[in-house]
Amino acid sequence: MNRTSIALFNNKGGVGKTTLTYHLAHMFRRLGLTVLAVDLDPQANLTSMCLDETELEELWENGSELTAQGAVPPAPPVAGRVRGGQTIADAVRPILEGTGDVASVSPAELQAGLWLLAGSLDLSRFEDKLSGEWFRTFAGDIAAIRTTTAFHRIVEQAAEEVGADIVLIDVGPNLGAINRAALIAADSVLMPLAADLFSLKGLSNLGPTLRDWRRDWQQLVLPRVPAGFSAPRAGMRPLGYVIMQPEMRLDRPVKAYERWLERIPRVYSAAVLGESGPEQGDERHRIATLRNYRSLMPLAHDARKPMFDLKAADGALGSTQKYVQTCYREFRGLAEKVLARMEELDGG
Incomplete structure (x- = not known):
């Protein structure tokens, strides 16, 4: 397959976006793809899920507070x-400090075929710089274009370095300048949603904003990008949405949940696609509904592995192991549907 990038985005937090990114990355690898996961959320939650504390210290080059206080010895350098x-x-950092263009960084190999382009809390410092340069790109300002395309070029270089088939981009839950630069670098957008008022309101804000960013970039900026300069196309094709279930039986949603669930297709079509609302019960843009696996998350966190890879040695015993198997089936089905949706949009 040709390399493609998917941003997982919802401007409402707490819907399980990073957990979804992490598990999809592992499942795509299980399906035989080479995967690059990219953490463009300044909270760096995806990076924290993928690496242990000692690795994070090495990556961020900051000793822990206890180390700084002399309470514990510094950790030895991490080999690997x-x-x-x-x-x-x-x-x-060179762009932020005015000393040059993007610096070369290499992704970390989490396991064969799965790579992480790590995030950092320091990324939040780039927000103001990106915000100030956006409107200058409309006039063809080369420095502004270089700044705004930084994420695209960093991801492109890393994906080429590892031979990635698919790039998954995790972004924060807002409509700020960092997310704008991240999303214009994405070929497609997958939206995790909760069936509640906040997700519906988020969709209403998110959809028109994405369309504005796409239009502005494609019509006002791309014609002014110098020949030979690598700039994103700002495809941002909506792949569809994934419903992240709250803690309830999947086959018996409570009435309030069901009420919001019924409204999502119409809001998604109108706000995200700019189309008239679908007929009642038309859910062709819903890719999957994932049940709540909160009981597996602590085990997965301690084992530093996806929930669907948990073994008896990780504490997944008895009925919990059956739950792990259900989790595997759901995430495999989701990954296969995402790939099928991308092929469908490509006209394959």
């Missing part, structure tokens, strides 16, 4: 998956 200074924040 990570090296200090290899985050996206390190890559954009």
